[in-house]
Amino acid sequence: MLEDIIYGRNPIFEAMESGREINKILISETSKDRTVQKIIDLAKNKNLLIQYVDKKQLDKLCEGENHQGVIAYVAPFKYYEVDEILAMASEKGETPLLVICDEITDPHNLGSIIRTANATGVHGVIIPKRRSAAVNQTVVKTSSGAAEYVPVAKVTNIVQTMERLKEAGVWIVGTDMGEQTYYEANLEGPLAVVVGNEGKGISRLVREKCDFLVSLPMLGQVSSLNASVACSIVLYEVVRQRNQRR
Missing domain, CATH: 3.40.1280.10 (SPOUT methyltransferase, trefoil knot domain)
Incomplete structure (x- = not known):
């Protein structure tokens, strides 16, 4: 299955709100932020798969970019005519x-x-x-x-x-x-x-x-x-x- 990753609290929350197809969400085991909790709550309401992982795994996936403790595997971006x-x-x-x-x-x-x-x-x-x-x-x-x-x-x-x-x-x-x-x-x-x-x-x-x-x-x-x-x-x-x- 083709899929992309997006990272950061705001982008992932908006992706869920907009109805974009999300296959899995990875969350840092040490993250205690309120916004991350909002993402968790919304993901549970939408029956999305959540995995809690070591922060180093997120760092590696994002190649050093600031992921803010959360990454999502999503369907490829949809372009329009x-x-x-x-x-x-x-x-x-x-x-x-x-x-x-x-x-x-x-x-x-x-x-x-x-x-x-x-x-x-x-x-x-x-x-x-x-x-x-x-x-x-x-x-x-x-x-x-x-x-x-x-x-x-x-x-x-x-x-x-x-x-x-x-x-x-x-x-x-x-x-x-x-x-x-x-x-x-x-x-x-x-x-x-x-x-x-x-x-x-x-x-x-x-x-x-x-x-x-x-x-x-x-x-x-x-x-x-x-x-x-x-x-x-x-x-x-x-x-x-x-x-x-x-």
Whole structure:
């Protein structure tokens, strides 16, 4: 049976709450934390298998990462189709809002983007199949469990996906050096926000396919922001503009 592991109290609790298939939970024999007890109680209510093990076994499974005394064996992460994500937004009667990650390779960045996506009502995140971080245990942990609630689509070709989104009436905005700042742009309609690679930014073909670009004012000595931070700023501007319209 194919399965993944996730670790950390919050990610595992949210995985159980969201209904993700969990095959087994390993808990450190020495863990006395209240949150771990909540996990144990919920696992018992769901009739999940719990095993109490030595902390060293958890350390080995997580290769030194901070597991907070709990690991879960889960079914592989479920990816969605882009059309499914658009359909979900339509079923909710909401204006589509998506994030397109153009070769985000750091799983911590991808996890942070997914966490903000959940907080700002994003309907889905799109990542490429190649040259990108996949949704693994690091992404789930960094997202604080938000990866269990935000649909993620893994696509073969980002540019073709952008064309498909445009056909569906979605405007594409790139976070790059644009003629206007993010707060000057109209971000109220159906929208997909493109976030570029940590080092290179948005690739040329993807940039050319964007309907418009927005920049973030940089008043200090550094010339760029972390990809997840830039994404967060633009997404909250979308939230502000949409709430202002109501």
